[in-house]
Amino acid sequence: MELVSPAPSATPKIPFNRLEPLGRELEYVVQAISEREVGPASRFVRACEDWLTCHYKAAGVLLVPSATAALEMIAMLLDLGPGDEVIMPSFTFVSTANAMVLRGARPCFVDVLPGTMNIDPEAVAAAITPRTKAILPVHYAGVGCELERLGELARANDLVLVEDAAQAIGASRGGRRVGSAGALAALSFHETKNVGCGEGGALIVNDPAYLERAHMLRDKGTNRKAFLGGSADKYTWVDIGSSFSVSGLTAAFLLGQLEKLDELTARRRAIHARYMAAFQDLEDRGAVRLPRVEPLCDHNAHIFFMFLRSTEERERLIAYLASLRIQAVFHYVPLHTAPFARAHLEAPPSLPVTEDLAHRLLRLPLYNAMTNDEVDRVIHAVHGFFEG
Template identity: 35%
Template sequence: MTWNIPLFKMYYDDDDIDSVSTALRSGMNWAVGPNVIDFEAGIADYIGSKYCLTFNSGTSALHTALIAHGIGTGDEVIVPSFTFIATANAPLFVGAKPVFADIEESTLGLSPNSVLEQITQKTKAIIPVHYGGCPCQIRELREIADDHNLVLIEDAAEAFGASINGTMVGTYGYSAMLSFCQNKVITTGEGGALVTDDRDLYEQAKLIRSHGRLETADYFSSYQSMDYVTLGYNFRLSNITAALGLAQLRKADAIISMRKAIAELYTTLLQKKVPEVSVMSPPDGYTHVHQLFSVRASDRDGLMKYLADQGIMSKIYFDPVHLTHHYRSMPGYEVSLPVTERVAGDILSLAIYPGMPEEEVMCVVDSIAEYYAVK
């Protein structure tokens, strides 16, 4: 379907095109190369972590993090159900069991109290999600992880550039996953990264990312033989893709500023015109980067259909993972998550993207107001 107002658009400029063109015209290093190294260094510097590794997706980065942290068969990993399904599936990739905890309503992230209730002797890790670009209660979750000797892996797929009192999301956990999929804050089309301050974890993740190969030089341009010291995967990000990532990173602050401005306009207009819709208000000190602009709406499904009829896209982020066919068909996943199910019942993500015209924002809000006026 062609939308009059799509849910998102990628933001790009001549710098993106020139960067990718330069990488292509080099005629070399299309798989691995200097752009990958520079992109990783740039991400680490931006986030404030010591190490960064890029991957072909955020899912691959999260999979690798679990292996590198030693999570495996018989272990339990506490995750939210209010997330993209990759967060919950990643423990299954390594033979562990995802255990669902409920969320809280101020940030729509994992509830520390619910997490405490799910900890058992088998629990080895917690994977909180920073929903839609808003930091979750990550400081409280880090304290729980430390108190119970658990690994804390941040799923920061949607929250590149988000922070709490100036400290970046991605630096609270022992490691963190970032995503650069097409609808994220900065994008490489597909792609992801793992950031950490742990040198040993970083070195282990490097092996896992590239077939377990102990790389003493650039594999594609060196005549040296290289040993394979563990089981690994082909999870690399290409040098061409990293060229796009570098260009995106150079304007990350500008992109985030545009997202914030659009979110502020939405908030002002919705609060003025549509009492049936409530807007998230992050806690003090929390910097929201608005990868999503999600609202809570009465008669959400009716509103979504009405907007679609006007050519305006909206989307439910997220339906609960524990209610998908995949998890309902597995024993042990008949769980009660009342806050997750309540939020998922009225959440709706509206169109937002850098450069979105003010007229489009007003059109979305006016259409929402019209729906409730005639309902």
Template identity: 45%
Template sequence: MKIPFYARYRSPQDEESLLSCLKGTLATDGPCSKEADRRLAHLYPDSFSFLTSSCSAALETALELCSLKPGDEVILPSYNFPSAANAVLRAGGVPVFCDIDPDTQNISPSDAALKITSRTKVIIPVHYAGVACHMDELSCLAQEAGLTIVEDAAQAIGASCNGYPLGTLGEFGCVSFHYTKNISCGEGGLLLCRSKKTYETARCHRVHGTNRDAFFRGECDRYTWVLPGSSTAASELCAALLLAQLPCLEQITRIRRKRLHDYLLALKPLEQAGYARLMTIPDYAWPNGHIFYLRFADKSLRRHIEELLLKNEIEAKTHYVPLHLSPMGRKLGWCPEDLPESTACYDTLLRLPIHTELTGSHVERIAEIITKGCVS
């Protein structure tokens, strides 16, 4: 029986919520968007937030609001999706890639410290796999060097650091509701702002840089262009789907966390025998089971296991091409040897299926195949 890598969570309310939304006008900021914003505000009580069309759009807004000057530098991990790097380039900054910690694949605070210069203005920690970065250390670094923290919490809904939801520990946080995420509306995101003033500016940015909110509050007789902006509001239909998914978040997170711990238990002997390194969950991190991965001892073992799983109809996937290795990274002047841990991770990391349809016995079967494949 085939075990897929992804299985989108289907809420019993998905269809009803979409059908009811279709009865409305689909106008931007309609009842579904307002209700989704209200419910998300409960999840993130210490932040000011709104839905966006994607996490990438939220990152672009956040970087725009950092007011970078040409040549200003932004530190971010190379082992990453291109969204944050694109946002830096669009805002006129220079992306400075940083290496990762091999335990978590998150930004290495010590390498980040080495990369800080007088031009550094922003740092973008990515909470890989929904496991928190070392935010205490990064916050100290940021404070000492006067940097703004923009958290890329794309994978992190339902996860926290020392009890604080990921996305709320920096000046900005950006979450994704892409179809691959724990809860999803196809394409969607969330921008979290620490300050109300920045949030208000960000809200203008999302509606073409206009004062549309003020107009709807009756503060002006028509709305107009007040700052550089874009069109990044979520559609009513996406908000409707999210409304159906949000009540299931706790249940989804519970199941995914259980599978994560099942994998850790079943694959522990492989780590002890030196075939692979398991993902580490630091004490400060409460993960959401978004991704489960292993790092094999070398590239050929990773390839062998990937093929073996596929032969057994189990979909496993590698992950990012580190940005410094990508054609765009090369154009920006980076070489493979600049960030050795990110390059090694590219070669050795393999993600295993994890979703709400995966059972404990699936995990046992997968672990058994991997174990046999390593020892044979």
């Protein structure tokens, strides 16, 4: 009897990302509902904040609706305004720049390093002006930036170092948690991140001088925390702010994810290592270029990416994988080339590394529940493209 291959539609799809419960997430959500712990004062919100504060050895951590919200709070805490500049990579999500623009500040875009796509410290040094107020590195793919050099630049020029650590939970550099070096840092718990709750984030406050005001900003500009703690006799409006709080339901799911951080990080690193080993032959013959991770970095395998030889080849590979029901994607359009930047921001100098590599970068599926069989399917498919 002749064997017939299954129709493509019968082949299970391998998504780019999938958020699934890994531990007690659903149990905690049920508890939050049954105990009426669903609001922003929920014990699950406090539990997540306590867990993160301990993890980062921070002065405090505030759970917020997103990393975008955390970045907006950072801009408020730094009192940014018109004329101020914040140095950041152009190769990042729009939220990194938008948070500063909303306060009237100007993003000063600089180039990245070709191996990691992290901000180039020497490009930062060259971009510092009397208007510079802060340095804002983005830890791309969960690989820590060169925080030692960036910290030196910040101290030497009386600038604030803040971190966009949206992708970096579970990562460290030189034995120090990524997200603990800057005065302030932003985390993301979006569904695409290593630890997720659908949509969520956190503001890490490492410099205690910012902590009291951070609570005011989150509580709509009120002194709610001081009032509830007994150090203020009236609950009133004292500062700018917004509704940057989260529900207990969100926090309940997140807590179950946080408790599994070490386990899920180990699994992601194993998948990342498997990809690296499997595609080394493609790099050896010049078909692709693989990412670089310094020995100093203990990355969290948030993303596995590779560089193709051209934009056209990248698009063909994405389409080929899609035909095999494997979802691969590109990443950011450099912000300095985006319509808003062209219309409203002073054009930066040429950023050759960003402009070249952003258009050749491809990301492969990598998620916590990904099976070895799914990893092998992706590896086989990528090899099939180049062999074909």
